[in-house]
Amino acid sequence: MSIKFLPLLTIISLFFAHPALSKETPEQKGLRIAKMTRDMNEGFKGETAEMEMTLIDAYNAKTVREMTSKVMEDDKEGDKSLMVFLNPKDVKGTKMLTHSHKNDDDDQWLFLPSLRRVKRISSRNKSSSFMGSEFSYEDLGSQEIEKYNYKWIKDGKTKSGEKLWILERVPKKKSGYSKMVMYVSQTKNNPVKIDYFDRKGELLKTATFSDYKVYKIGNKNIYRAHKIHMKNIQTKKQSIFSWKNRKLGVDHKDRDFDTRSLK
Amino acid sequence: MQKFFFSFLLLLSGAALAQDEYSGQGQVSLEFRQFEKDQSELTEDTNISIFSRIEQRYKSDPFEHVFRGYARVDKKDQNRSFVALEDAYFSAFLAEEYKILAGYKLFNWTATEAFHPADVINSRNFDSNLENLEKKGELTIEFEVPFFNGAMAFYYFPRFEEPEYPGERSRLSSVTLQRSVVVDGTDYTTNEYWTNQYGFRLTQVIMDADISLHYLNHIDRNMPLVGTTNYTTILGSLTPLTSQVTPYYYRKTQVGGTYQQVFGDLILKLEFAHRTFEQDTKVLTAKSAVLKSQGAGAYETKFIENHTEAAFGLEYVMSLPGGIDGNFFLEGNGIFGVDEVERQERSTFQRDIMVGFRLAFNDVMGSEIYTTLITDIERDSEYLINFKYSRRLSDNWKFDGGIRIIEAPQKNPAIKEGLEVLDGDSYIFTNLTRYF
DSSP, rough: OOOGGGGHHEEEEEEHHTTSSSOHHHHHHHHHHHHHHHHHHHHEEEEEEEEEEEEEEEEOOOOEEEEEEEEEOOOOOOOOOEEEEEESGTTTTTTTEEOOOOOSEEEEEEEETTTTEEEEEOOOOOBBSSTTSBHHHHSOOOOOOOGEEEEEEEEEOTTTTOEOOOOEEEESSSSSSSSSEEEEEETSSSSEEEEEEEEESSSEEEEEEEEEEEEEETTTTEEEEEEEEEEEEEOOEEEEEEEEEEESSSOOOOOGOOOOOOO | OOHHHHHHHHHHTTTTTTTTTTTEEEEEEEEEEEEEEOOOOOSEEEEEEEEEEEEEEEEEEEEEEEEEEEEEEEEEEEOOOOOOOOOOOOOEEEETTEEEEEEHHHHHHHHSSSOOOOOSSOOTTSSSSSSOEEEEOOEEEEEEEOOOOTTEEEEEEEOOOBBOOOOOOOOOOOOOSSSEEEEEBOOSOOOSSEEEEEEEEEEEEEEEEEEEEEEEEOOOOOOOOBBOEEEETTTTEEEEESSSSEEEEEEEEEEEHHHEETTTTTEEEEEEEEEEOOOOEEEEOOHHHHHHHHHOSSSEEEEEOEEEEEEEEEEEEEEEEEGGGEEEEEEEEEEESHHHHHHHHHHSSSSEEEEEEEEESSSSSEEEEEEEEEESSSSTEEEEEEHHHHHHHHSEEEEEEEEEEEEEEOOTTOOOOOGGGTOOOOEEEEEEEEEE
8 A cells, every 4th residue: 555545544544433423322422521521621720719609598588608619620539629618607617628539439527616626527418408508519519520420412502502512410329319411511611501300300400500701721711600590499499609709720739638727 | 824815815816817818706605504403502503604705817828826715704603704725826837748836726636426535635624515525725836747648746735734623603513622733753742734745646548537546645634533642541541631622633644546437328436545644643532432332441542543445436427308417426435444433433424325316407597406315334324415406596696505414313322423423413505606
C-alpha cells in the first residue's frame, strides 16, 4: 500500500473508533454525556462561596438560612468540602466536613461547637432534609458519576431555544429517589432542571437551576448556577439556594480539609 | 484574678473586631430547675440562673486567636455563680504544617455519648449534667505535626485547674468540700496548683475509621479521694482530727484511646483508658458500705487503685416517615482490674448501660427530642432518665425543657454511695436562650 493513502485510512479509522459516531445504546450515550459534562466541569481547583437558603412553606412564609462553603477538587478520589453554618444562630459555627468517594460512601464529620466535639457521622442516610429545607443531603452531596447509572432519553430545547440533553439517572446504592430526570444544557454542560422521583416512582421534587455565571479557569470556561429553586410537588413547600461572592480557581490547603481544621 | 483575666481577654478579642476574618457569637440563657421537695431547709429546691457564653475568633492565616468563656449567676445559690474560661489561646501554623498553640483550651477526646474514659484533660463543673458535665479550659502548650492520615500532638499543661463542686445549698451536693488538694508523689502539703503535666496524642483516619491513642502524665480530675490527711490513731482506731473533708487529686499516668467506625447506617464507638496512680500518699477516708457491714472500723487509709475503664457504643441512624431523622444509641461501660468496692468508689458510672433515642423532626424550627436511660447493671435499682425537648422560636431564640429522674435507693443506712447520693434529686428544667 502506498504511503499516500495513510492519512485517509487514519481519518476513516478515527471516524469509526469514536464512540459518539458509532452505534451506541441510550445507556452508553447517557454515560458518555455524563462523563463529558464532568470533564467540562473539572479543573476548577478550589471554590469558596457564601450561601443563602430561603425556606418557603405552603403558606408562603419565609425563613432564611446562611452558610459558607469551601470545596477542594480532587479528581482521583472525590472532592473535599467544608460547610460552616452561620444562621440560625443556635447552630452558628457548626461545621460539616465531607470527603467524597467515587465508589464508596462519603466520609463525613460534624463539628459541634458548644462541645468542641468532632463527631463522625454516617453519610448513608442521604434522604434526610438539609436544615429543614426541601433539599436533602443527597441533593447537595457529591454527584460522582460512578454512583449512578445513566440513560439518554432524547435531545430537547428550552423555551428560549437552548439545546438540551435529557438524561435519566438511577442511583446504584441506597437513595431517597428511584430516579432523576436531568435536563442538561449543551452549552453550559450543567443541568437547567432536575425532576426527582420518590421510591414509589412518583414525581417528588423539581429543581430549577438559573443565574448561571461563567468562570474562566486557565483555558476553560466553567459554568456555575447561582440559584437553585427546589419545589416539592407533594407538600407544596419550596426552598431556594443562592450563592454570593463565589470564587473558583482558589488554591486551598490540604489542612483546610482534614479533621484538625474543624476544631 | 480569673474574672480580671476574663475581662482582659474580652477586651483583647474586641480589638479584632475590625479585621476581615473575625467571627463572634454568644448566648444568654434564662435557666430554671425545680427539684422534688426534700423537706430540708438547708438546700434550695429551686434554681433560677442566667447563663451567658461568649466566643470570639480571629483568623489571619497562619495565625488564629480564639476566646470563649461562660458565666452563670444563680439567684438563690451563690455557689452556682462562677466564671469559667473555656478557650483563650493563640495558635500559628509554622511552615504551613506544624501547629503551635498556647493558652487555655477545651479538649474533647470522647467518642461515645454518655461515658467518657478517654476524655479526661479538662476539669469539670460537677453541678451540671452528669453525663455531659460542663468543662473548664486547661492551660496548655501544644505542638502538633501532621502524620500520615492524621496528626501527632504533644502537650504540656503547667497548671491544675480546680473542678467546681456543688455548694452546700445545692441539691446535688452530698457534703461541703474544702479546696481541692493536689497529691504529687509524697507532696500533699504545699498544695501547689502549678505543676508539670504532659501528654501525647496520635489521631488517624483509616478508611471509614477514626482512631486515636494517647498518653498522659497529669493530675487526675475525675476520681478524687475524699477524706483527710489530718488524722491520728487512738486505741488502734484511725481517727480524723478534723470534721472537714477534702478532695485529693492524685498524679496519674493514663494510656488510652478511641475508635469510631461507620458500617453503613451503624457507627461503632469504643473508648478505653488504663490509669496508673502514684501511690506514695494515703488519705483517711470513710470505709465503704460493704466493709462496714462486715464489722470493720469506720475509717481506713488508702490510695487509688490502678484500673482500666472501657466504654463501647453503637449508634444507628434511620430515616422515619415525615422526614424525621432518628438516632438510636446503645452504650455501656465498665471499670476493670479492681474489686466491686473500689469500682463503686471510683465512679458513679462503673458498670452501666445507656439506651438513648434522638428524634430530629427536620422542621423549620429544628424541633428535637432526646431521651436516655442509664441503668447500673451491678447495683440494684439505680437508674437515671433524661428527657429533653428543644425547639427554635426564631432565628435567635430557642427553648428547651425536660426532666431528669434519678432513682437510687440507699442500700446501707450507714453510707450513701455512687448515684445514691443523688437519690430523690429528680428535677424538671427549662431554658430560654437568646443567641447572638
